[in-house]
Amino acid sequence: MTRTNIPDRIELRRGLDVPLAAAPKAELDEVAEVGLVAVQPLEAPGVKPRLLVKVGESVLRGSPVVYDKARPELKFCSPSSGTVRGVELGPRRALLRILIEPDGRDRALVLEPMSERLLQRAMAEQIIERLSSTGMWALLRERPFSKIPNPSVRPKAVFVNAMNTAPFQADAMVVAQAYPEEFRAGLWALRRLTDGPVFVCVPDRAGGVFPCPDDPTFHVVRFAGPHPAGNTSVHIHHLAPIRPGEVVWTARAVDLPLIGAVLIRGEYPAKRIVALGGPGVREGAARHYRIRLGSPIAGLTQGRVGAGELRIIAGDALSGTAISADAYLPMTCSSVTVLFEDRERHLLAWANPFTRGFSWSRTFLSAWRSPRPEAMGTNRHGAVRAMIVTGLYDRFLPMNIRLDFLIRAVLAQDWEEAIALGLLELDPEDVALAAYACPSKIDLVGIVRDGLARLAAEGV
Amino acid sequence: MHPLLRWLHRWKPWIGPEGRWRALWPVYEATETFLFTPEEVTSGPPYIRDRLDIKRYMITVLYALVPCILFGIYNAGYQYHRALGDAAPLWRVWWDGLRFVVPIIVTSYAVGGFWEVLFAMVRKHEINEGFLITGILFPLTLPPTIPLWQVAVGISFGVVIGKEIFGGVGYNVLNPALTARAFLYFAYPAQISGDSVWAVLPATGTVDGFTSATALAVARATPVGTDALQHLAQAGHTLRSMAVGLEPGSLGETSVIAVAIGMAILLLTGVGSARIILGGLLGLLTTGAAVNLLAKASPALANAHPAWSVPFYYQLVMGGAFFGIVFMATDPVSAAATNEGKWIYGFLIGFLTVLVRAFNPAYPEGNMLAILFMNVMAPLIDYVVIQAHIRSRRRYLEGFAHG
Numbered sequence: 073m074t075r076t077n078i079p080d081r082i083e084l085r086r087g088l089d090v091p092l093a094a095a096p097k098a099e100l101d102e103v104a105e106v107g108l109v110a111v112q113p114l115e116a117p118g119v120k121p122r123l124l125v126k127v128g129e130s131v132l133r134g135s136p137v138v139y140d141k142a143r144p145e146l147k148f149c150s151p152s153s154g155t156v157r158g159v160e161l162g163p164r165r166a167l168l169r170i171l172i173e174p175d176g177r178d179r180a181l182v183l184e185p186m187s188e189r190l191l192q193r194a195m196a197e198q199i200i201e202r203l204s205s206t207g208m209w210a211l212l213r214e215r216p217f218s219k220i221p222n223p224s225v226r227p228k229a230v231f232v233n234a235m236n237t238a239p240f241q242a243d244a245m246v247v248a249q250a251y252p253e254e255f256r257a258g259l260w261a262l263r264r265l266t267d268g269p270v271f272v273c274v275p276d277r278a279g280g281v282f283p284c285p286d287d288p289t290f291h292v293v294r295f296a297g298p299h300p301a302g303n304t305s306v307h308i309h310h311l312a313p314i315r316p317g318e319v320v321w322t323a324r325a326v327d328l329p330l331i332g333a334v335l336i337r338g339e340y341p342a343k344r345i346v347a348l349g350g351p352g353v354r355e356g357a358a359r360h361y362r363i364r365l366g367s368p369i370a371g372l373t374q375g376r377v378g379a380g381e382l383r384i385i386a387g388d389a390l391s392g393t394a395i396s397a398d399a400y401l402p403m404t405c406s407s408v409t410v411l412f413e414d415r416e417r418h419l420l421a422w423a424n425p426f427t428r429g430f431s432w433s434r435t436f437l438s439a440w441r442s443p444r445p446e447a448m449g450t451n452r453h454g455a456v457r458a459m460i461v462t463g464l465y466d467r468f469l470p471m472n473i474r475l476d477f478l479i480r481a482v483l484a485q486d487w488e489e490a491i492a493l494g495l496l497e498l499d500p501e502d503v504a505l506a507a508y509a510c511p512s513k514i515d516l517v518g519i520v521r522d523g524l525a526r527l528a529a530e531g532v
Numbered sequence: 533m534h535p536l537l538r539w540l541h542r543w544k545p546w547i548g549p550e551g552r553w554r555a556l557w558p559v560y561e562a563t564e565t566f567l568f569t570p571e572e573v574t575s576g577p578p579y580i581r582d583r584l585d586i587k588r589y590m591i592t593v594l595y596a597l598v599p600c601i602l603f604g605i606y607n608a609g610y611q612y613h614r615a616l617g618d619a620a621p622l623w624r625v626w627w628d629g630l631r632f633v634v635p636i637i638v639t640s641y642a643v644g645g646f647w648e649v650l651f652a653m654v655r656k657h658e659i660n661e662g663f664l665i666t667g668i669l670f671p672l673t674l675p676p677t678i679p680l681w682q683v684a685v686g687i688s689f690g691v692v693i694g695k696e697i698f699g700g701v702g703y704n705v706l707n708p709a710l711t712a713r714a715f716l717y718f719a720y721p722a723q724i725s726g727d728s729v730w731a732v733l734p735a736t737g738t739v740d741g742f743t744s745a746t747a748l749a750v751a752r753a754t755p756v757g758t759d760a761l762q763h764l765a766q767a768g769h770t771l772r773s774m775a776v777g778l779e780p781g782s783l784g785e786t787s788v789i790a791v792a793i794g795m796a797i798l799l800l801t802g803v804g805s806a807r808i809i810l811g812g813l814l815g816l817l818t819t820g821a822a823v824n825l826l827a828k829a830s831p832a833l834a835n836a837h838p839a840w841s842v843p844f845y846y847q848l849v850m851g852g853a854f855f856g857i858v859f860m861a862t863d864p865v866s867a868a869a870t871n872e873g874k875w876i877y878g879f880l881i882g883f884l885t886v887l888v889r890a891f892n893p894a895y896p897e898g899n900m901l902a903i904l905f906m907n908v909m910a911p912l913i914d915y916v917v918i919q920a921h922i923r924s925r926r927r928y929l930e931g932f933a934h935g
Binding site for chain 2 (some may be wrong): 090313389392411418419420421423430431433434450452454455458459462463473477505507513515
């Protein structure tokens with residue numbers, strides 16, 4: 073079987089749309105600015121940050137404050153003009169964050185802007201240089217392993233993910249409408265980074281209306297079906313799976329305005345769009361917000377979340393990262409999901425088939441009616457057990473992968489078998505839905521994350 | 533907080549990791565999480581988890597077994613009064629059924645539970661809810677006349693050798709309940725050989741004793757040259773009586789109707805693998821039909837083996853095959869794990885069951901050994917399926933020309 077035609081629509085059946093309540097609405101609001109802003113270079117995988125500024129020094133928006141020891145061209149910049157107020161160190165004296173107090177004037181370091189016409193013919197090196205010197209390069213990923221791309225290789229394809237099937241991610245259409253020019257510029261920049269195709273993977277409903285330049289080198293592919301139809305691994309698997317020795321680069325559509333801005337505006341963007349959702353969010357506040365990069369998460373959550381013990385997640389509830397209430401917005405964070413901590417204990421709930429509330433499993437009578445959005449909490453709903461049920465995980469991953477056996481191969485550290493079974497095609501986020509469904513409550517995400525890290529460290 | 537939970541928490545200082553009775557922690561933990569859902573919250577992604585857990589998974593199997601348990605109790609009483617030859621009122625039938633069956637179930641749970649708790653305490657792991665199923669499946673494969681000490685010995689063997697020495701539920705190779713049953717069969721064949729089942733003897737001894745054979749044994753014992761169906765009917769085994777299940781036999785497996793209700797529950801809830809069950813029934817019936825054809829093709833063979841001419845659908849109603857396929861073969865830990873493998877595994881169980889029934893001179897019922905044999909073979913089936921899967925993955929990757 074040889075595939076030369078690229079489909080424009082792919083329908084997937086396996087998966088599940090978890091009916092989490094309070095999805096972010098497709099509306100855009102502003103957020104008041106509060107407190108300091110932070111540059112957090114350790115968020116970028118594999119970066120060994122070195123400081124470029126001293127405490128007390130004043131910086132502009134876009135002034136580099138940190139560079140990567142391994143690749144000095146890669147710099148991380150201040151998201152606001154102001155004064156460096158402090159440097160926080162993490163374990164082993166790693167640079168955790170550089171805190172900057174905004175001066176309120178928000179002056180930007182001006183670089184040479186590129187017109188969209190110029191961008192369409194730009195050399196890849198020009199774009200790589202600009203994205204690296206502003207830190208935007210760290211928004212891109214290279215598969216396998218989801219590393220920051222190595223600029224000296226050319227990927228066989230670039231994948232742009234404009235989908236949001238996980239609960240919850242920002243809506244790329246909202247972002248594209250807010251920054252139409254930057255969005256297009258971001259797409260053109262990615263176009264210049266590969267000689268292969270650029271796949272723009274969009275939700276089924278966005279077919280025809282997605283703002284992609286009308287150029288035959290862009291392939292807009294609609295993906296229909298439940299989560300994880302929106303995951304980049306799934307797109308790669310169905311459009312251009314990675315063979316040994318190949319790499320592809322991936323980007324998220326919601327990051328494109330940041331990439332586009334440093335190219336066509338010639339200055340570091342001040343803000344990005346972040347979606348806020350989840351049962352912990354107050355009624356009516358679940359929507360998209362424009363927020364300064366690196367600003368305190370409290371600026372977003374204050375007055376918009378409910379009272380009680382909360383779990384704030386940078387990213388979606390399935391595969392995001394829990395952060396504390398006084399954390400700063402991570403650079404790659406495009407959505408914040410808020411859940412209530414649920415420690416409530418129910419008498420004999422496991423024996424009661426009439427339990428209300430959602431489950432994918434038909435052992436609950438509630439599974440026989442169509443799901444309604446539910447205020448799910450963080451309760452694990454059961455104790456951790458050995459892997460007992462088989463063939464279940466595959467129902468939650470629309471790829472040609474037998475997850476039971478892949479997981480066992482990783483646990484047994486049989487790397488050859490794990491690679492043959494498709495470990496390199498996966499990202500930890502891809503098994504999050506299977507982990508959600510797992511009755512043994514196994515940490516599939518951690519197993520895949522550690523397995524990939526081991527493989528990446530040893531080199532394949 | 534629930535008052536019961538508050539009361540339980542009062543014991544924590546003694547039983548917790550610092551307490552004097554910390555060896556009892558697994559018992560406490562099991563009691564607490566049996567009564568109340570755990571309070572643990574997610575510590576990493578995914579931050580939300582589905583409501584399904586292993587406890588509910590196992591209790592659903594138990595719910596599916598309820599028709600078999602109830603019927604087994606009734607049938608034990610019914611067979612008892614049939615042996616006595618009296619016409620007892622319904623409550624009396626139930627009462628006597630309970631009198632015979634409850635001690636067997638209690639013994640199985642108590643002795644098996646003892647080993648389960650002991651291993652949990654020594655190995656410091658939680659008590660597994662899988663025992664909830666093993667502890668009831670095993671008695672359901674026993675005749676009501678089984679001596680209680682044999683129940684105790686059998687369940688001990690099943691739990692310890694069948695499961696715990698491998699590391700507990702999830703790591704065992706064989707189905708523990710069937711391991712226990714097989715142990716009894718080979719160790720004490722007099723009581724449990726499968727040829728004939730002793731109905732419960734009245735304590736007062738109004739009759740000397742009463743033995744009745746299972747349908748499988750009757751069919752096999754058909755004299756050469758006569759019709760097996762007639763021979764079955766003479767012994768009181770009709771298709772109808774065997775489907776309803778008012779027959780001598782092991783506790784849970786005589787009634788096709790009760791097993792069918794359980795099967796429906798397992799399939800509707802998705803707890804039992806449809807692939808294994810359908811594969812098993814397919815294997816049973818097609819192999820049964822093949823044996824019929826063999827008998828039809830060669831009158832000499834048919835004459836020598838009258839049981840071969842028993843219509844293939846009798847395979848489903850005679851003996852414990854249906855019960856075994858629905859409740860034993862579907863144990864996910866000892867079954868094949870791949871989807872294709874489940875079809876093969878199920879089919880071969882049905883196939884081997886009929887093979888043993890038709891061609892093995894020693895033992896009329898082949899289902900138990902067929903399942904145990906396929907338990908051992910399941911990893912091999914999965915291995916073959918996975919190698920084919922890896923080849924198909926390679927072909928898939930090579931099939932992409934662009935990019």
